[in-house]
Each structure stands twice: as C-alpha cells, then as structure tokens.
Amino acid sequence: MAGQVQRQTGVALWRQIADRIRQAISAGAYDETGMVPPETVLALQFGVNRHTVRSAIAALAQEGIVRAVQGRGTLIERKERLNFPITKRTRFTAGIGGQAREMRGLLLGHSEERADEEVARWLKLRPGAPVIRMETVRKADDRPVSCATTWFPADRFAGMPAAYEKTESITRAFAELGLSDYVRATTEVTAAHADAADLAALELTPGAIVLITKAMNTDLEGVPVQYAISRFSADRVQFTIEN
Amino acid sequence: MAGQVQRQTGVALWRQIADRIRQAISAGAYDETGMVPPETVLALQFGVNRHTVRSAIAALAQEGIVRAVQGRGTLIERKERLNFPITKRTRFTAGIGGQAREMRGLLLGHSEERADEEVARWLKLRPGAPVIRMETVRKADDRPVSCATTWFPADRFAGMPAAYEKTESITRAFAELGLSDYVRATTEVTAAHADAADLAALELTPGAIVLITKAMNTDLEGVPVQYAISRFSADRVQFTIEN
DNA sequence: TATAGTTGTCTATATCAATAGACATTTAAA
DNA sequence: TTTAAATGTCTATTGATATAGACAACTATA
Structure with a gap:
C-alpha cells in the first residue's frame, strides 16, 4: 500500500488516506492483526503528519469501519463486500x-x-x-x-x-x-x-x-x-x- | 444537473464541480450549444462563487476537455465515454x-x-x-x-x-x-x-x-x-x- | 508496578480553498 | 460603433487543510 498521496489536487490528503486505508481493509491487508497500523507508522508510510492520518482515521471511525482505542490501537470493526x-x-x-x-x-x-x-x-x-x-x-x-x-x-x-x-x-x-x-x-x-x-x-x-x-x-x-x-x-x- | 455540492468533505468544491461538468459533457447535456453555460450561471446553479467555478473550468481546460475564450464562452473540446x-x-x-x-x-x-x-x-x-x-x-x-x-x-x-x-x-x-x-x-x-x-x-x-x-x-x-x-x-x- | 507503545488533546503557524467585489478585456450582435 | 455578455485579472478576507511540537491518558506486558 505504499505509493504517495498527491497534493494540491482538490482532494484533501486526509481523504486520500482514508480511501486508501478503507481499500486496504477491504483487501484484507490487516487481517492478521485485525488492526490498522499505528498512526505514526501510517504517517511515515504516506509521508504526512500524524495529525493528517488522525483526520483520515476519524473519518473511517465515523463510517463505522474502524474504532480507535486509546492505548491499544485502531481496531477494524467491519469489512464487508x-x-x-x-x-x-x-x-x-x-x-x-x-x-x-x-x-x-x-x-x-x-x-x-x-x-x-x-x-x-x-x-x-x-x-x-x-x-x-x-x-x-x-x-x-x-x-x-x-x-x-x-x-x-x-x-x-x-x-x-x-x-x-x-x-x-x-x-x-x-x-x-x-x-x-x-x-x-x-x-x-x-x-x-x-x-x-x-x-x-x-x-x-x-x-x-x-x-x-x-x-x-x-x-x-x-x-x-x-x-x-x-x-x-x-x-x-x-x-x-x-x- | 442540479443537486448541490458538498462542503467539508475533503473534496474541494472546485473539484466536485469539475467532475460534475465533465460528466454532464459526457452525457451530452450541452450538445445543443457545444458550450458550457456561463460561469455566472454555473455559480448560481451550484450555489458557489464564480471564482470557484473558474477553478473547476481551469482544471477541465488543463485536461483538454474545454477551452475558455474571452468574450465568447467556454467551448467543449472533447467528449468521450x-x-x-x-x-x-x-x-x-x-x-x-x-x-x-x-x-x-x-x-x-x-x-x-x-x-x-x-x-x-x-x-x-x-x-x-x-x-x-x-x-x-x-x-x-x-x-x-x-x-x-x-x-x-x-x-x-x-x-x-x-x-x-x-x-x-x-x-x-x-x-x-x-x-x-x-x-x-x-x-x-x-x-x-x-x-x-x-x-x-x-x-x-x-x-x-x-x-x-x-x-x-x-x-x-x-x-x-x-x-x-x-x-x-x-x-x-x-x-x-x-x- | 514500571515501562514501552499507543491514542487523545492542546497551541501555534503556514498554505490552500472559497467568498466578495471591482474593473479590464474580448467577442458578437444590435 | 455601441452595447450586452462573456471571460480575465486583481485585491482582500475568512475558513479549511496541513504541519509541528509537547504532553496527557490509557493499555498491555515485562
């Protein structure tokens, strides 16, 4: 799921990242752990600030796809196709x-x-x-x-x-x-x-x-x-x- | 092609509007005139400022789909689906x-x-x-x-x-x-x-x-x-x- | 019971996106 | 040759987006 996000295209970085994570979840990329990688890791992967990743995860949580738990990590709640x-x-x-x-x-x-x-x-x-x-x-x-x-x-x-x-x-x-x-x-x-x-x-x-x-x-x-x-x-x- | 654009979704208004106009062109909505409606009309339709419409049209011009001509209007150059x-x-x-x-x-x-x-x-x-x-x-x-x-x-x-x-x-x-x-x-x-x-x-x-x-x-x-x-x-x- | 690893919150700053208004420039038609 | 209608350009202001850093709060585990 590497591949960089793109700037100044009219699509906010947090939305691009949310879309990519959603797709990765659908594809079963995190099935082993049942969790999304830590925010710091994702930030590094996408080459953005951790706060930007947090916006993306907040959007996915809003959709009911993930649930962030302080201290533990971000759990995958739903994965349907x-x-x-x-x-x-x-x-x-x-x-x-x-x-x-x-x-x-x-x-x-x-x-x-x-x-x-x-x-x-x-x-x-x-x-x-x-x-x-x-x-x-x-x-x-x-x-x-x-x-x-x-x-x-x-x-x-x-x-x-x-x-x-x-x-x-x-x-x-x-x-x-x-x-x-x-x-x-x-x-x-x-x-x-x-x-x-x-x-x-x-x-x-x-x-x-x-x-x-x-x-x-x-x-x-x-x-x-x-x-x-x-x-x-x-x-x-x-x-x-x-x- | 009414239907309003949406704010604070991580997708810039100008991009949403560009996508909608591109689709309308594909669907043949402007076949009679071969032109996109005037910026002021589009701004009213979408409920946004004329400058926002201009950004959308600039993006479509960049893609080679339309060509804006001062004094005349915005001509449709290409139309494919x-x-x-x-x-x-x-x-x-x-x-x-x-x-x-x-x-x-x-x-x-x-x-x-x-x-x-x-x-x-x-x-x-x-x-x-x-x-x-x-x-x-x-x-x-x-x-x-x-x-x-x-x-x-x-x-x-x-x-x-x-x-x-x-x-x-x-x-x-x-x-x-x-x-x-x-x-x-x-x-x-x-x-x-x-x-x-x-x-x-x-x-x-x-x-x-x-x-x-x-x-x-x-x-x-x-x-x-x-x-x-x-x-x-x-x-x-x-x-x-x-x- | 520490400790490492994680998410949550806060402040601050810079850039992009969107609005607003005024006016210039070009085209086509009256 | 006017004039209306359209796009082009400029300045200014506000809100959303993104970065940066520091630290709090929580969880699991050694």
Missing part, C-alpha cells in the same frame, strides 16, 4: 442469498408519471406513456446495500408499489401481479461519486463511490417489464458476470 | 472498435514470477507455479482508457510479452503463440478511488474513480489462459452486459 452476480436470472434477493441472514427491500416512495425519453426507450414505450416510478432501498442484515429508481409500465403493473411494500422483493411482487418469471435483458455499469440523496439512503459519507447499474428486465416473451437505475455502495459490493 | 461490452467474446480492441480511430496496447513492464494464491486460484494452477506477469496500458486515440495487470501460465505463453509488444493486442499476441480463439469465463466488477500508479498510467487526478475488472479467459477446452485485473477510468468508459 457482498458479491452480486449479474446473469440472465439476476435477482437481488436471491443473488445476495447466502451472504446475509436477512434481505429486505424498502419502498421510500412512488408515483405515477409520464415516461421521459430515456425511460420510454428502455421500456419500449412511447414517450409520455404512463409509468409507475418507485424509489427503493435494499438492505442486507439492515445495512443498506443499494438504492434504486425503478420504472414499470403503468397499465400492466399498477399495483406494484403496494405489492412491493408487502413482499419487500421485486420478484415476489411480480409474482403477486401474475408475472411468475422474468429475465435480465441488459445491464450497463458505471461508477461515480455518490450524490447527496444516495449518501443519505446508503448511509455513506461524502466522497464515497457508487457503482451504478442501468438494467432492463423482460418477461419471457421479451416484453420489457422493468427499468431500474440502481446505485450500490462500492465499498460493500462487487459484481460478477458469468458468461 | 466509451462503451465496453462484456460478453463471452470480450476483446478490448474489437470491443471499443468503431468508437475510436486507433486502438493500442502498450507494454509497461513484465516479469516471470511464481503464482500467489489469488493468481493460482484463477488460473487453476498450484500456488508457486511459474507465471508471466505483464503491466499494460490500453489507449484509444492516444488517450489512456485502462491499465491492467495480466498473468499467463509461463509454460504455455513464455513469448507473451514480446508478442504483445509487437502486436499491441492480447488477441493478436495469442494468435501469434498458436491460440487462435479464447472466451471470457468470468468477470468481477468493482469500483474504487484510483491509486497513485493508476493515476499516473491513466493520466487522472487524485480522487478519480476507476472501474476494476478481474477477468479470466479460457481456451475453447475451458483451460484458463489469462487472468487480468484491469482498471478503467470511470469517466471514460461504461460497461454493457448483454444476457
């Missing part, structure tokens, strides 16, 4: 499956609106067609993993928000509405800094990274049934694509 | 294909070493087996798109570095070494802040995000021939997964 397979049969709940005890989808809000150009294109509707929009957060063992904006054709899935709120799962909600099976047609993946809404929904701190997927599901006849823009905390998930 | 499909037949050169005039792979360095646990697992070798490691950068029209660390079984592909340096492509290098076809077996995707080496290789600024893929290719019998960890500039690419 869920694997999320993307396949023809991608389902959030089943996908995370055995990796967490409890999976829940929470409905933050919903509305009926007219499809804009992007949504219409993905759902193969005409622009202005009525669609149901839902804002959701998905949690694994009560830790938010992703939040999503999802659109459904309104004529076919008017009862979606209620069904989702009841079942806490898209798959089960589809089943309630008479769609027993569906397949993932396309997924686009990008990454960006989380915006304010995502930070709040995913309980992240500014500067955090989100993996963004834009995905379209179809029924077995190939008719689009759902278009979703999901934001995943990059620290907590990885995607796997099996071909 | 390459789409990179991930399929069974994923090939970097062909994948980016029609989206750039010229595709090149550059060999930064290589060595023969013993497989560590991770590499051995992916290549289905025993730990300690000899492998060839290559560090490469891939460029589209001379702009770096990704950098990669790649491992090959040493017994089978000893001539890989030389072949890659000559052909500037993994596919063509494999062909030279007698492997005419191969398929993508698995791809893992994550995102993280770029580390110092990636920043240099990809000509990015600190705080930039990289999409990271870990991918394994096999020959047509299913024998692993290549394991690669690639880092893509998140500002310059997106992935598409077709199922």
Whole structure:
C-alpha cells in the first residue's frame, strides 16, 4: 500500500488516506492483526503528519469501519463486500442469498408519471406513456446495500408499489401481479461519486463511490417489464458476470 | 444537473464541480450549444462563487476537455465515454472498435514470477507455479482508457510479452503463440478511488474513480489462459452486459 | 508496578480553498 | 460603433487543510 498521496489536487490528503486505508481493509491487508497500523507508522508510510492520518482515521471511525482505542490501537470493526452476480436470472434477493441472514427491500416512495425519453426507450414505450416510478432501498442484515429508481409500465403493473411494500422483493411482487418469471435483458455499469440523496439512503459519507447499474428486465416473451437505475455502495459490493 | 455540492468533505468544491461538468459533457447535456453555460450561471446553479467555478473550468481546460475564450464562452473540446461490452467474446480492441480511430496496447513492464494464491486460484494452477506477469496500458486515440495487470501460465505463453509488444493486442499476441480463439469465463466488477500508479498510467487526478475488472479467459477446452485485473477510468468508459 | 507503545488533546503557524467585489478585456450582435 | 455578455485579472478576507511540537491518558506486558 505504499505509493504517495498527491497534493494540491482538490482532494484533501486526509481523504486520500482514508480511501486508501478503507481499500486496504477491504483487501484484507490487516487481517492478521485485525488492526490498522499505528498512526505514526501510517504517517511515515504516506509521508504526512500524524495529525493528517488522525483526520483520515476519524473519518473511517465515523463510517463505522474502524474504532480507535486509546492505548491499544485502531481496531477494524467491519469489512464487508457482498458479491452480486449479474446473469440472465439476476435477482437481488436471491443473488445476495447466502451472504446475509436477512434481505429486505424498502419502498421510500412512488408515483405515477409520464415516461421521459430515456425511460420510454428502455421500456419500449412511447414517450409520455404512463409509468409507475418507485424509489427503493435494499438492505442486507439492515445495512443498506443499494438504492434504486425503478420504472414499470403503468397499465400492466399498477399495483406494484403496494405489492412491493408487502413482499419487500421485486420478484415476489411480480409474482403477486401474475408475472411468475422474468429475465435480465441488459445491464450497463458505471461508477461515480455518490450524490447527496444516495449518501443519505446508503448511509455513506461524502466522497464515497457508487457503482451504478442501468438494467432492463423482460418477461419471457421479451416484453420489457422493468427499468431500474440502481446505485450500490462500492465499498460493500462487487459484481460478477458469468458468461 | 442540479443537486448541490458538498462542503467539508475533503473534496474541494472546485473539484466536485469539475467532475460534475465533465460528466454532464459526457452525457451530452450541452450538445445543443457545444458550450458550457456561463460561469455566472454555473455559480448560481451550484450555489458557489464564480471564482470557484473558474477553478473547476481551469482544471477541465488543463485536461483538454474545454477551452475558455474571452468574450465568447467556454467551448467543449472533447467528449468521450466509451462503451465496453462484456460478453463471452470480450476483446478490448474489437470491443471499443468503431468508437475510436486507433486502438493500442502498450507494454509497461513484465516479469516471470511464481503464482500467489489469488493468481493460482484463477488460473487453476498450484500456488508457486511459474507465471508471466505483464503491466499494460490500453489507449484509444492516444488517450489512456485502462491499465491492467495480466498473468499467463509461463509454460504455455513464455513469448507473451514480446508478442504483445509487437502486436499491441492480447488477441493478436495469442494468435501469434498458436491460440487462435479464447472466451471470457468470468468477470468481477468493482469500483474504487484510483491509486497513485493508476493515476499516473491513466493520466487522472487524485480522487478519480476507476472501474476494476478481474477477468479470466479460457481456451475453447475451458483451460484458463489469462487472468487480468484491469482498471478503467470511470469517466471514460461504461460497461454493457448483454444476457 | 514500571515501562514501552499507543491514542487523545492542546497551541501555534503556514498554505490552500472559497467568498466578495471591482474593473479590464474580448467577442458578437444590435 | 455601441452595447450586452462573456471571460480575465486583481485585491482582500475568512475558513479549511496541513504541519509541528509537547504532553496527557490509557493499555498491555515485562
């Protein structure tokens, strides 16, 4: 994890260092001791003052990733990265499956609106067609993993928000509405800094990274049934694509 | 592109704004005029002082993305986000294909070493087996798109570095070494802040995000021939997964 | 019960980031 | 040739970031 931090780039040193330590923890670099190296050692490694390292560690403690104990050191509290397979049969709940005890989808809000150009294109509707929009957060063992904006054709899935709120799962909600099976047609993946809404929904701190997927599901006849823009905390998930 | 910028996060406002404008340009938000909105308008949009916007634009001008002209406005010079499909037949050169005039792979360095646990697992070798490691950068029209660390079984592909340096492509290098076809077996995707080496290789600024893929290719019998960890500039690419 | 090693707190100083306002300079269009 | 609209430059001030040093407080262990 050597490599120097860079100055005068608009990114504070303490944030660069926090990001590097977070990544090192994820990669298992400190698994032997379960602790982050002493502040003086890190300061030397990164070529900065000890106080700068302290700012970085304070940020990580704020995220709940480490806990500093006076006299002992800085203990690693949490270290999670869920694997999320993307396949023809991608389902959030089943996908995370055995990796967490409890999976829940929470409905933050919903509305009926007219499809804009992007949504219409993905759902193969005409622009202005009525669609149901839902804002959701998905949690694994009560830790938010992703939040999503999802659109459904309104004529076919008017009862979606209620069904989702009841079942806490898209798959089960589809089943309630008479769609027993569906397949993932396309997924686009990008990454960006989380915006304010995502930070709040995913309980992240500014500067955090989100993996963004834009995905379209179809029924077995190939008719689009759902278009979703999901934001995943990059620290907590990885995607796997099996071909 | 509304949404406010965030203060006291360790990421300077001018950098947040630069990132947002870069992304808006990529998304085609200013395609009608070919210009970025006036500084005073942006300052109002983001809720910051005009000087802060000027810092952001100066950074983008430094990257060669925009060019400010006194009296006229700020012109968009370049606007790239390459789409990179991930399929069974994923090939970097062909994948980016029609989206750039010229595709090149550059060999930064290589060595023969013993497989560590991770590499051995992916290549289905025993730990300690000899492998060839290559560090490469891939460029589209001379702009770096990704950098990669790649491992090959040493017994089978000893001539890989030389072949890659000559052909500037993994596919063509494999062909030279007698492997005419191969398929993508698995791809893992994550995102993280770029580390110092990636920043240099990809000509990015600190705080930039990289999409990271870990991918394994096999020959047509299913024998692993290549394991690669690639880092893509998140500002310059997106992935598409077709199922 | 010392002692080494660690985190916590305090003061002080220098540099970067951001705001504020005024005015110059250039361009394009009226 | 004006004029409006845009970028360029300058000065000044405030708050965040980073460094520096000293010492307190706590933990584990010899």
